[in-house]
Amino acid sequence: MNRTYDIFRGAPEGGVLWLEAIIGIDAAIARVKQRALENPGSYFVHDPQTHSVVVSIDSGVGKNAKEPQINRIVRKGDPE
Numbered sequence: 552m553n554r555t556y557d558i559f560r561g562a563p564e565g566g567v568l569w570l571e572a573i574i575g576i577d578a579a580i581a582r583v584k585q586r587a588l589e590n591p592g593s594y595f596v597h598d599p600q601t602h603s604v605v606v607s608i609d610s611g612v613g614k615n616a617k618e619p620q621i622n623r624i625v626r627k628g629d630p631e
Contacts, residue, residue: 557597558583563604576605583608
């Protein structure tokens with residue numbers, strides 16, 4: 552069964568903006584990476600079932616990385 556994940560811009564402990572919902576963790580990770588490349592900043596993927604942040608990404612303004620840095624991945628029992 553595929554879960555739906557919410558993508559937010561901002562830091563989990565600060566002001567955030569909901570962007571979209573994505574079905575499947577792999578699709579959510581790919582989409583948040585794409586968003587971070589297109590518009591640098593902090594993003595995170597939230598699992599509304601467990602009320603937890605499963606991935607956070609900070610591509611930061613002015614960083615030279617070709618791919619956003621994944622700061623942490625927390626997968627409790629790999630839900631899918």
